[in-house]
Amino acid sequence: MTALLEVEDLRVAYGKIEAVKGISFSVEAGQVVTLIGTNGAGKTTTLRTLSGLLRPSGGRISFDGKPLAGYPAHKIVALGLAHSPEGRHIFPRLSIVENLRLGAFLRTDKAGIEQDIERAYDLFPILRERSKQAAGTLSGGEQQMLAMGRALMCQPKLLMLDEPSMGLSPIMMQKIMSTITELKSRGTTILLVEQNAQAALSLADQGHVMEVGRIVLSGTGEHLLHDESVRKAYLGED
Numbered sequence: 001m002t003a004l005l006e007v008e009d010l011r012v013a014y015g016k017i018e019a020v021k022g023i024s025f026s027v028e029a030g031q032v033v034t035l036i037g038t039n040g041a042g043k044t045t046t047l048r049t050l051s052g053l054l055r056p057s058g059g060r061i062s063f064d065g066k067p068l069a070g071y072p073a074h075k076i077v078a079l080g081l082a083h084s085p086e087g088r089h090i091f092p093r094l095s096i097v098e099n100l101r102l103g104a105f106l107r108t109d110k111a112g113i114e115q116d117i118e119r120a121y122d123l124f125p126i127l128r129e130r131s132k133q134a135a136g137t138l139s140g141g142e143q144q145m146l147a148m149g150r151a152l153m154c155q156p157k158l159l160m161l162d163e164p165s166m167g168l169s170p171i172m173m174q175k176i177m178s179t180i181t182e183l184k185s186r187g188t189t190i191l192l193v194e195q196n197a198q199a200a201l202s203l204a205d206q207g208h209v210m211e212v213g214r215i216v217l218s219g220t221g222e223h224l225l226h227d228e229s230v231r232k233a234y235l236g237e238d
Contacts, residue, residue: 004029004064004158004189005050005081011058012042012049019045021213022059027158027191027206032184034192034200034221036234037210043193044086046210047160050191051083052076064157078106080157086166086193088147092136096127099135099146103153113153120149123179141172148179158189165196177203197234201225209234 003026012020020042027033035043048054050061052073061068063081071079082103090099100120104113121128124145130138135146144164151159161180165173177199183190184203194200201207204221209230217230224230 002065003027005191006062007046007050007059008061009059010046010049010056010061012045012054013057018057019213020049020056023208023210023213023215024059025206025208025215025218027189029157029189030187031205032180032190032192032203032221033206033208034194034204035208035210036194036197036200036224036230040212041210042213043210044162047083047085047162047191047193050076051081051160053083074106077154080155081160082151082154082156082158083160084147084151084162084164086162088140088143090135090138090143090146090150092134094135095132096135096138096146097131099150100127100153103150106154116153116155120152123152123182124149139172141168141175144168144172144176145179148176156188158191159183160191160193162193163195164192165194165199173199197230198225201230 005027008024009022010020011018011022035046037043045054049056052071063079066079068076100117107113126142127145127149138146164176180190181203192200201221201224207219207221207224208215209217
């Protein structure tokens with residue numbers, strides 16, 4: 001069985017500095033796969049490369065059986081790979097519903113777009129309540145909900161989430177993680193980069209630990225949760 005996403009020997013450089021140093025991993029349809037590691041490990045660079053925002057210096061990326069070499073970002077979105085970026089990057093002066101519509105900018109099925117807006121509201125009821133409110137007036141957690149809802153508007157085959165809980169209160173972080181669990185139960189395929197290793201590994205089918213641009217450990221989420229080195233380095237345990 002061919003994986004939905006296959007990454008082989010991926011290398012990414014900023015000038016002479018190699019940020020990603022030959023990593024390989026795959027994501028099967030319906031899985032949640034997480035990348036964990038400290039800041040500077042190369043996790044965000046990996047997602048930005050997969051979505052076409054950065055060009056790899058080497059290696060191969062295949063999505064849904066198609067090589068992504070040379071594809072611009074909008075073509076990658078059209079193939080079904082959506083990216084909810086670190087920092088959310090919502091449009092603060094536009095309303096919530098306008099932000100959601102921008103997530104469907106490649107679509108022409110008006111009825112389907114309206115249905116998916118309703119699905120986003122069902123997933124995040126607070127967005128329905130404030131649909132005409134400027135997105136910049138939302139709290140950080142609410143903006144994260146909007147960023148995730150916007151990414152889902154392109155009906156992705158694979159949803160990439162970069163640090164969805166960053167800067168959020170514990171209560172809001174729990175809401176975001178519960179939503180990811182709900183998306184998983186619906187069969188959404190997710191590639192998750194998350195600073196909260198405990199939360200990420202608890203819901204992941206597969207996990208990969210990155211250090212200085214390399215994958216140094218891989219396994220099921222449950223296996224990595226109980227790995228002594230992971231617990232010491234990323235879960236704050238002695």
